[in-house]
Amino acid sequence: MSMRSRRLFSVSVTCSAGLIPFAMAILLLSSSQVFASVERHIEPEEEASTKNVVFVIDVSNSMYDIIDDLKKALKDYVQESSVGDSVSLVTFGNSAKLHYRKTIDDFNDFTQILEFCDSLSCPDDFTYLPCGLKKGIEELYQLHLMNPSSESILVLMSDGVNHPPESIEDESLITYDSILKQFSPSFAPGTQWFITYVALKGKPDAGLFDFVKTCRGGTIKLGGKLQGGISEVKIRHDVSMAEESTLELGTACLPLKTTIPLLLKPVRGKPAGQRIQIEGMLIDDPLSRHITLQVSPNEIICPKNEIRIDMEIAIEGKWDGAIQGVLNFIPPEGSLLIIHPSHFLLRAKKPIKILIGRLDPATGTYEWGKAFLLSLGPLRAGDTVEEKFALKLEGLQPFEDIQLNIIPKIELPPGVECRAEIDISRLRKEGMTEAVVRAFAQKETILSNGREWNGELTLRTSSPEFILPKEPLGLQIRAAVLNHSFHWKKWLLILLASVLITGTVGGAKVLSDKKFVPAEGTLLVLECPQSLQLEYIDLKQISEKTRRKRLTIGSDKSSDISIRHKSVNEHHARLKIARRMGGTHLLLKSLGANTVYLNKTPLKKETRITDRDVIQIGEFQFLYCNSPLKQVVVHYKDGSVKYGIPLTWNIEEKGFLLQTEKEAGGTPTYVSFVDLKAVFFVKHFDKEIARKMKFSSFFAQKDHLRVLFKDGEKMDGYTIKDYDPKAERFFLVPQSATDKEENNICVLVERIFTNKIKVLKDAEPNAPASRSN
Numbered sequence: 001m002s003m004r005s006r007r008l009f010s011v012s013v014t015c016s017a018g019l020i021p022f023a024m025a026i027l028l029l030s031s032s033q034v035f036a037s038v039e040r041h042i043e044p045e046e047e048a049s050t051k052n053v054v055f056v057i058d059v060s061n062s063m064y065d066i067i068d069d070l071k072k073a074l075k076d077y078v079q080e081s082s083v084g085d086s087v088s089l090v091t092f093g094n095s096a097k098l099h100y101r102k103t104i105d106d107f108n109d110f111t112q113i114l115e116f117c118d119s120l121s122c123p124d125d126f127t128y129l130p131c132g133l134k135k136g137i138e139e140l141y142q143l144h145l146m147n148p149s150s151e152s153i154l155v156l157m158s159d160g161v162n163h164p165p166e167s168i169e170d171e172s173l174i175t176y177d178s179i180l181k182q183f184s185p186s187f188a189p190g191t192q193w194f195i196t197y198v199a200l201k202g203k204p205d206a207g208l209f210d211f212v213k214t215c216r217g218g219t220i221k222l223g224g225k226l227q228g229g230i231s232e233v234k235i236r237h238d239v240s241m242a243e244e245s246t247l248e249l250g251t252a253c254l255p256l257k258t259t260i261p262l263l264l265k266p267v268r269g270k271p272a273g274q275r276i277q278i279e280g281m282l283i284d285d286p287l288s289r290h291i292t293l294q295v296s297p298n299e300i301i302c303p304k305n306e307i308r309i310d311m312e313i314a315i316e317g318k319w320d321g322a323i324q325g326v327l328n329f330i331p332p333e334g335s336l337l338i339i340h341p342s343h344f345l346l347r348a349k350k351p352i353k354i355l356i357g358r359l360d361p362a363t364g365t366y367e368w369g370k371a372f373l374l375s376l377g378p379l380r381a382g383d384t385v386e387e388k389f390a391l392k393l394e395g396l397q398p399f400e401d402i403q404l405n406i407i408p409k410i411e412l413p414p415g416v417e418c419r420a421e422i423d424i425s426r427l428r429k430e431g432m433t434e435a436v437v438r439a440f441a442q443k444e445t446i447l448s449n450g451r452e453w454n455g456e457l458t459l460r461t462s463s464p465e466f467i468l469p470k471e472p473l474g475l476q477i478r479a480a481v482l483n484h485s486f487h488w489k490k491w492l493l494i495l496l497a498s499v500l501i502t503g504t505v506g507g508a509k510v511l512s513d514k515k516f517v518p519a520e521g522t523l524l525v526l527e528c529p530q531s532l533q534l535e536y537i538d539l540k541q542i543s544e545k546t547r548r549k550r551l552t553i554g555s556d557k558s559s560d561i562s563i564r565h566k567s568v569n570e571h572h573a574r575l576k577i578a579r580r581m582g583g584t585h586l587l588l589k590s591l592g593a594n595t596v597y598l599n600k601t602p603l604k605k606e607t608r609i610t611d612r613d614v615i616q617i618g619e620f621q622f623l624y625c626n627s628p629l630k631q632v633v634v635h636y637k638d639g640s641v642k643y644g645i646p647l648t649w650n651i652e653e654k655g656f657l658l659q660t661e662k663e664a665g666g667t668p669t670y671v672s673f674v675d676l677k678a679v680f681f682v683k684h685f686d687k688e689i690a691r692k693m694k695f696s697s698f699f700a701q702k703d704h705l706r707v708l709f710k711d712g713e714k715m716d717g718y719t720i721k722d723y724d725p726k727a728e729r730f731f732l733v734p735q736s737a738t739d740k741e742e743n744n745i746c747v748l749v750e751r752i753f754t755n756k757i758k759v760l761k762d763a764e765p766n767a768p769a770s771r772s773n
Helices: 017-027 067-079 107-118 129-146 176-183 206-214 424-430 488-515 539-546 687-692
Strands: 051-058 086-092 096-103 151-158 194-199 218-221 231-237 246-251 256-268 275-282 291-296 299-301 307-317 323-330 337-340 343-349 352-360 365-368 373-379 384-393 405-409 416-422 432-441 452-460 473-479 522-527 536-538 550-554 573-580 583-590 596-598 607-609 614-617 620-625 631-636 641-646 655-660 669-672 676-682 704-709 714-719 729-734 744-750 754-759
Touching (some): 051 067, 051 129, 067 107, 086 107, 086 129, 096 107, 096 129, 129 151, 129 176, 129 206, 176 206, 194 206, 206 218, 246 256, 291 323, 365 384, 405 432, 416 452, 416 473, 424 432, 522 539, 539 550, 641 669, 714 744
Parallel strands (some): 051 086, 051 151, 194 218, 231 337, 373 473
Antiparallel strands (some): 086 096, 231 256, 275 299, 291 307, 352 365, 352 384, 384 432, 405 452, 416 432, 452 473, 550 573, 573 583, 583 607, 596 614, 631 641, 641 655, 655 669, 676 744, 704 754, 729 744
8 A cells, every 4th residue: 555645736637537537546646735945956755644635526416427437536546545544525416415534544444435435326406516515625624623734635526517406595505705704714725725626527617616716726627538548747846935836036126037947757647758838927917018928948848757947937128016927837738638736826026126315304304216416515624524315125124135335436636535334234124224425535635625526326236136226326525615815915905995994984884773674584403413503593683783784604703603513614605685675685695616505406696585495504404484474472272372483384283483582592482283272473563563564465365264262252354275174273364344453464273272163155244353462
């Protein structure tokens, strides 16, 4: 008696009814699960464990002409069984019934099973396929509980399609879907048990065929005219499978080429000389429009003995996603050559994109994938300057094997070097990190005054799993602008000029004081070196103190706005106060060859700055805040009130910074929107002055609302955009019968502190005027 390994492979064949015994013997002597680990050689197959086998047999009337062949096939299988195998027999027709369950211990057990096979008959009128299938799976589950280490196999044999008895009510009818729901969670097909469906007369039942396919099983079609006997070939490979029957090809970085060693072994019959076609197919339709899949060789001639064949798989085209395909082994037409497995699924993982990002100071978020210039400087002899940017692995969890380098490509003078560093450990663990690029000059280096060197940063990796940015990152290094000594003639001219103007300075100062209008606005610090604790610069306070129309910005102590840092030149930039009707505006200019960025663009000429402009000087980034809505009265839920000027303002955020009147020049107060009733933007804190101010609203008037606050106050007004009833807060321009006395310009209403908000028609009477702050 044979004790060798036997496993069931999923196959799809066609043969005559007279060949049933041979088909059954071959079918139940093959395997479908265990593959060798990833090595360049293929390990010998290990001996299989014992089996749990359940035969589910159709005993309807139509089976009468083939029942004898079926009995012989069952008896042939039993005689090939091993000690320790468990065999159960289930029949079905009008209903399903378990007839026999036996674990083979000795020769007497074989005799009992053979006697039962001889007693099979076909008495039933109906073919209730799902009923037999359900009973068979229940029995297989019981064998699995008894022998969990044994391979569990179910073989269902029928000659017809599902035809349940007409007396069964719809609600009691067993379906293939109900079987899947009942058994899949606790007894998973394709991993814990395997199924083969034998369609004895050719055409299989469509529902059962789909069920078997879902369970990763195989269907054998018997019937038709065939020449020759049944042959069998087994194919193995040495590539590990993450999932059942799925061949992992690595990462889909195209072009992708890989070699799979296959072991082709004749198992039964006379397969030698027969040609097996190999077909590679892509599963998803969009893939076929972008890439091609080729296999070589595309044909194998069956040998007499076991051989190894190197199968080459090549995928080409343009694609940056995952790839799924199938490798089919197709027997010759007209031949009953059983190949197991009949196919391998192919899968390549989505490649990993490396994105470059830079912090947007206006939003506080990274902008990914956009080109930008990384500018370092100003650089002085003996100094080091640096700049940072971010790297991210797109859509990836922690990745341990990444190797990545940043290479600066830039021509620099002797004594100047540029290097880049990456926190690779953080990138591996978190999928995101910072990169630092540094430029340094030796003390004895002579740098051209204001000179700029341009180049690029290139990313390099030895890992084929990664897709790098298509374009390199622009790199610029700037030398500092040095103030050289004036020629003696220039000094003489300056001295003479100072003598001439000394006598008129006093009177001119008196006149200028009367006409002097200070600068408006604040420079809010968005980005600065960690060593400096700089939060904002009050331009109005500085200009009132210096009484100058031109404010210099630089690292020199004499600068009006002194920023003591190596990235800022002694006299780097200048702000000029220009008069206009009803107020002033500011003009920004870079001095000498120094670089100043206005909204990320190098400043070429003197330019007017406006509210929310972003200014970059050296390693400092400022947000210029000069909204026409300068003065606010903040009303809290508890009734308290604060007067001040907002240094930041974005109603999509959770709050804003407020410079209160009492804390002028001190640390700003953070105000959280959820603590508020409303924020009133006013003309002036002094109501007497506000009455004298002419102010034409620049807001559009949209929906007319009436707001009832929780403290009882009512307010009528117009929204400045279409009213959104789901918005957490919204602007309202108050309506007043006496506009001259109205101090409120607009109001930010917190919805959480309102009892009711009503959309009015213009004909409705107005509510009592709201308080004027």
